[in-house]
Amino acid sequence: MNELFRNYEGEPLYIQLYMYYRDQIINGTLKYGDKLPSIRKCCSEFNISKMTVESAYMQLTAEGYVYAKSQSGYYVSQISDLPKNANVNRVSEEYEEISKPEFDLSGSSADPDCFDFKLWQKYIKNALRCEDRLISYGEYQGEYDLRKALSDYAGSQRGVVCRPSQIVIGASVQNLIYLLCSLEKKRSSVIFSGSPFRQGMAVFNDYGYKIFKNRGEYDGIADVNFIYTSPSRYKNNGIMSITDRINMLNFAREHNSIVIEDDIDSEFCYISRPVSSLQGLDGGENVAYIGTMSRLLLPSIRISFMVLPQKLADEYRLRGNLYNQTASKTEQIALARYITDGKLVAQIKKARKVFENKTKILKNMIESEFNPQSIEVSDSGFIVSFRIKTNKSPENIKALLLQNGIAVKRVSQSEQKEVEIFVSSAGVSENDIYKSINLMKNTIYCT
Amino acid sequence: MNELFRNYEGEPLYIQLYMYYRDQIINGTLKYGDKLPSIRKCCSEFNISKMTVESAYMQLTAEGYVYAKSQSGYYVSQISDLPKNANVNRVSEEYEEISKPEFDLSGSSADPDCFDFKLWQKYIKNALRCEDRLISYGEYQGEYDLRKALSDYAGSQRGVVCRPSQIVIGASVQNLIYLLCSLEKKRSSVIFSGSPFRQGMAVFNDYGYKIFKNRGEYDGIADVNFIYTSPSRYKNNGIMSITDRINMLNFAREHNSIVIEDDIDSEFCYISRPVSSLQGLDGGENVAYIGTMSRLLLPSIRISFMVLPQKLADEYRLRGNLYNQTASKTEQIALARYITDGKLVAQIKKARKVFENKTKILKNMIESEFNPQSIEVSDSGFIVSFRIKTNKSPENIKALLLQNGIAVKRVSQSEQKEVEIFVSSAGVSENDIYKSINLMKNTIYCT
Numbered sequence: 001m002n003e004l005f006r007n008y009e010g011e012p013l014y015i016q017l018y019m020y021y022r023d024q025i026i027n028g029t030l031k032y033g034d035k036l037p038s039i040r041k042c043c044s045e046f047n048i049s050k051m052t053v054e055s056a057y058m059q060l061t062a063e064g065y066v067y068a069k070s071q072s073g074y075y076v077s078q079i080s081d082l083p084k085n086a087n088v089n090r091v092s093e094e095y096e097e098i099s100k101p102e103f104d105l106s107g108s109s110a111d112p113d114c115f116d117f118k119l120w121q122k123y124i125k126n127a128l129r130c131e132d133r134l135i136s137y138g139e140y141q142g143e144y145d146l147r148k149a150l151s152d153y154a155g156s157q158r159g160v161v162c163r164p165s166q167i168v169i170g171a172s173v174q175n176l177i178y179l180l181c182s183l184e185k186k187r188s189s190v191i192f193s194g195s196p197f198r199q200g201m202a203v204f205n206d207y208g209y210k211i212f213k214n215r216g217e218y219d220g221i222a223d224v225n226f227i228y229t230s231p232s233r234y235k236n237n238g239i240m241s242i243t244d245r246i247n248m249l250n251f252a253r254e255h256n257s258i259v260i261e262d263d264i265d266s267e268f269c270y271i272s273r274p275v276s277s278l279q280g281l282d283g284g285e286n287v288a289y290i291g292t293m294s295r296l297l298l299p300s301i302r303i304s305f306m307v308l309p310q311k312l313a314d315e316y317r318l319r320g321n322l323y324n325q326t327a328s329k330t331e332q333i334a335l336a337r338y339i340t341d342g343k344l345v346a347q348i349k350k351a352r353k354v355f356e357n358k359t360k361i362l363k364n365m366i367e368s369e370f371n372p373q374s375i376e377v378s379d380s381g382f383i384v385s386f387r388i389k390t391n392k393s394p395e396n397i398k399a400l401l402l403q404n405g406i407a408v409k410r411v412s413q414s415e416q417k418e419v420e421i422f423v424s425s426a427g428v429s430e431n432d433i434y435k436s437i438n439l440m441k442n443t444i445y446c447t
Numbered sequence: 448m449n450e451l452f453r454n455y456e457g458e459p460l461y462i463q464l465y466m467y468y469r470d471q472i473i474n475g476t477l478k479y480g481d482k483l484p485s486i487r488k489c490c491s492e493f494n495i496s497k498m499t500v501e502s503a504y505m506q507l508t509a510e511g512y513v514y515a516k517s518q519s520g521y522y523v524s525q526i527s528d529l530p531k532n533a534n535v536n537r538v539s540e541e542y543e544e545i546s547k548p549e550f551d552l553s554g555s556s557a558d559p560d561c562f563d564f565k566l567w568q569k570y571i572k573n574a575l576r577c578e579d580r581l582i583s584y585g586e587y588q589g590e591y592d593l594r595k596a597l598s599d600y601a602g603s604q605r606g607v608v609c610r611p612s613q614i615v616i617g618a619s620v621q622n623l624i625y626l627l628c629s630l631e632k633k634r635s636s637v638i639f640s641g642s643p644f645r646q647g648m649a650v651f652n653d654y655g656y657k658i659f660k661n662r663g664e665y666d667g668i669a670d671v672n673f674i675y676t677s678p679s680r681y682k683n684n685g686i687m688s689i690t691d692r693i694n695m696l697n698f699a700r701e702h703n704s705i706v707i708e709d710d711i712d713s714e715f716c717y718i719s720r721p722v723s724s725l726q727g728l729d730g731g732e733n734v735a736y737i738g739t740m741s742r743l744l745l746p747s748i749r750i751s752f753m754v755l756p757q758k759l760a761d762e763y764r765l766r767g768n769l770y771n772q773t774a775s776k777t778e779q780i781a782l783a784r785y786i787t788d789g790k791l792v793a794q795i796k797k798a799r800k801v802f803e804n805k806t807k808i809l810k811n812m813i814e815s816e817f818n819p820q821s822i823e824v825s826d827s828g829f830i831v832s833f834r835i836k837t838n839k840s841p842e843n844i845k846a847l848l849l850q851n852g853i854a855v856k857r858v859s860q861s862e863q864k865e866v867e868i869f870v871s872s873a874g875v876s877e878n879d880i881y882k883s884i885n886l887m888k889n890t891i892y893c894t
Binding site: 109 | 524547555556572580618622645649653690691692741746766769773774777778826
């Protein structure tokens, strides 16, 4: 190897030569108008082939560093000064650790025992065989077979009234809210009714909406474009009552607002049967219904869907092709068949049983270990909250627990020397419940 | 089955009973304060079990339609009027046809012969085995192993200077632009330099930016927050010259703007070696670099990535957890290994050869069939444009071609009685090139 090219080791020879001249031009050693050595001279000087030199010169010319004068040779172009800190050295990589709690009681992951991976893998493998579909971009709106399957599912299981043409698929609920905002040109206010959804708020905030948090009182807020609500996580994580539902729908109708119904966890409400959707109650005119597979299947499956009211679906038809589909086509194809084969309904049925059982165990275990001041299970059936006496602050408790490998959903001060702890049974296996609650007790009382 | 429940056929018995009373409350047959029959009476009246009635009453209570008075029974709640068009009937499904052209010369799909499906399937299958990773939500920023692999890839192949911590993964380029806008609080203007990208413009438009389209002149535009450019599709689909590159970077530096470098198709530029990125030339301070797998692998693989300048990466650290990851975790895991194993570089090398060959055939075929006024191949190597004499309008030609199963990229009027047709070799197999150009000739001249 030529000594001059030492910096460019590992690259093909012509690229080494190209870089050698390029860097001389960038650092000013070669200036505007300077002539490069002729191809023949360059060959003999560096002892390389004519083709190698020609390739390097062609590259320099294509990028505009030099230009060719016919019958004369290659000359350095007039290029303005490079930015001062232009820097082609590689930055060294830092190490980033990904820490995962041993016991996840925060509800942000799924229980591996509850989901049939083998079955889902089978559907993905089948989807991967649809090569004719996978070679192209998908439909902007989402694959038709999946929209058809979802409209049937949402209709029969959640009482949602819709056509496949009203459904838009997206990789996340947040992504769908971006899309919804782009269809609605008014940008005044949005009300978050019930538990606030941070990532939803971020979108409205980015779009410049005024955000109001409230618990069912709408008076005095002008120009409400959207009301965001999760009926299964309404007041204190309870289900929204029919009175609240009807009041909200009537308000939306009178004020020409859109209710965004985030239907998360409705399928798992612990009462005998999930309450039907607001969208169905309304007839679909003022409600945008949003469902997600994150909880129903796996958090790592990035597929959510939105049912648009007809007037917004018409608007979507006009300009939806400006918005890329974000969900994986392979996963869309797999999910469509999974739903059509009845596997989604079966999976939910199974999961409900597992969650019910785990929540019961979690509650019993907390009662026996902590003997708490009070204990409550949310309507959605995942979350157990309990109040205990302690001198420690909520922040301190949360940090101590994390240090010991336990992630909880929330710790808050309820009264002086009393905190309320929220834990979820969703992401923890039955076995780990015993271990984690025991460890939690020792951490809070013995450290 | 009880005659009264005929409307609710197919549902479990307790749900039929629940619906029977619910609908009576909704339609006003049962009014506020009315008492439901006692459980015993209901059992005997409908000849059903006590448990069934209790389940139905529990559901009605949970949803707020009725309330229980102890020692007395169940009474209808006070619920406001339902919205007038409340409608729980199912909407009938319409049929939607998905039409796909037989010959896709528009460049919006991939060539099945060019991509090794079997190999990709192997990587997906392996990723599906990582159950411990798939049960949880992914990192907001994207999986670390993929960010590491992409920073190595972009560094060695595209001269991008970055750390994994500066990389953000997303399902689409558009999705990443949303994120970028949310990190930049100024909302004045954006310049689209070179070929405009419609879906990118849609985002800036939604955020209220003023959009300027230009070809390299920035004078007179105040407060430029972003300059959007694709260096491999610059003027007339040619590569951006080093002078234009440096001018743009200097402008960005002086005006504190961010250059968004959309690096699409750079890997396929037909000259000997792809031109290095603007980001590397700049040292990464004022450039957000965006790459996508849609063209490198398959359009249906929804993974793109963005390299943030350090100052925006710091901003992202503070609030990135407000933005959901949209890319499939399975596909992220698979892609990380695919890149680390050197398969991406090998695939690109193979694809370059295939594209080069197909573009040559496409050009030769057009020359022999049309004998055009002029013919040109774009620097990015996919697109052949040619001008022919005809009395037909561009719109008419495009429609006629579509009717005959041919999608082209663009048809425009070049002079009177002369149109320019743009076709891409990306999505069409070698065999289909012959058939489609022949059919194209017959369609234009013989219909």
